[in-house]
Ligand SMILES: NC(=O)C1=CN([C@@H]2O[C@H](COP(=O)(O)OP(=O)(O)OC[C@H]3O[C@@H](n4cnc5c(N)ncnc54)[C@H](OP(=O)(O)O)[C@@H]3O)[C@@H](O)[C@H]2O)C=CC1
């Protein structure tokens with residue numbers, strides 16, 4: 001049994017620098033919690049001379065990450081480089097040389113998690129990744145461990161802080177998307193290239209990880225239906241407000257009936273209207289929250305900062321303590337469970353509701369023809385109201401639950417109708433009891 005644990009940190013950027021800081025500042029507490037001193041063995045970076053937010057002790061910085069992770073005197077590896085390569089090769093090399101690994105890398109886990117989990121299983125080492133979803137919020141451990149005796153049926157999450165900030169600004173100030181994005185960039189929430197956040201790629205990676213754990217199945221980013229928020233308009237947000245609702249970018253993971261009565265999984269990321277009374281509606285600015293529904297526990301909500309160096313490092317260090325204890329005890333955590341192997345439903349078979357705003361001719365019979373278009377595709381209407389008169393006439397229809405394919409076909413039919421000038425907004429409605 002080692003009398004101390006030696007840690008290699010790969011990456012010393014926003015998250016890595018805070019990990020290095022906490023390893024130093026919390027050294028005594030970490031030793032007491034783990035049962036042995038936890039020492040920094042080395043820090044791999046791309047540029048030795050770059051300015052750092054933390055002072056790395058002399059001689060510990062290196063650009064040779066492969067040599068660091070395979071060193072005999074390293075017990076644990078923390079990967080906070082990000083991206084697919086070289087992160088994947090480094091994690092595999094670390095596991096193959098007997099190290100346990102902690103990572104915050106959602107992109108890699110969502111793309112190729114199974115390869116990494118199998119490698120960890122094969123060598124009997126841990127691979128932990130709490131920080132990969134919703135930063136500091138403990139959500140993966142509750143799904144994997146605390147709820148292991150329950151049946152999770154739905155996970156609804158606001159898992160991207162940048163888009164939540166933008167949509168919150170659009171709601172509170174009436175700003176358009178571009179204006180709100182610019183403000184997010186000025187305040188440092190959004191990157192200069194905001195594509196990964198605003199087009200939903202970041203949230204889709206997190207949704208794949210959440211669905212895999214919640215439903216004991218292998219779900220990758222490619223399985224996730226993804227729509228971003230760049231097409232959300234100030235009018236959509238105002239329309240939501242009129243319905244006492246708010247627009248949020250949601251990651252939605254659900255158990256549904258699949259072929260032959262087997263359970264299937266539906267995983268999607270898209271903007272949706274939710275009632276202001278729903279707990280997720282009160283998640284403001286760049287905060288994250290994950291709302292879990294399970295058969296026995298009922299409804300649970302996990303809330304907090306979903307990003308940032310120190311909050312994310314907090315989750316990384318939590319994992320580090322667990323894998324370090326396991327290492328000292330020469331044991332490992334439960335590993336990943338994909339026993340249920342549930343199929344992922346195509347988006348067309350997913351059941352949802354739509355809010356549709358339609359500019360129409362303002363004359364008798366138009367409402368009836370619009371209602372007929374919904375009926376032709378088997379879509380039941382919950383409410384319909386007319387806004388404006390004459391050239392400004394608009395019908396706002398909210399449907400009951402139907403498949404996404406039925407709803408999409410209805411919108412297609414509406415777009416071809418002579419009385420319909422334009423379908424100005426189509427948005428899903430979530431968070432209402434079915
Ligand atoms: N930032 C956040 O709020 C959150 C981040 N995460 C995840 O944490 C991980 C790290 O993110 P973050 O800290 O923001 O990223 P940064 O871009 O701030 O830091 C990346 C670090 O990796 C180093 N690096 C890059 N390429 C290599 C390489 N080939 N070999 C060795 N080191 C390399 C960089 O070195 P150098 O400094 O020399 O360029 C840098 O120190 C990502 O997976 C991210 O998705 C998860 C939740 C929130």
Ligand SMILES: N[C@@H](CC=O)C(=O)O
Nearest residue numbers: 159160161162306307
């Ligand atoms: N870009 C992400 C942060 C990391 O997960 C966000 O905006 O939430």
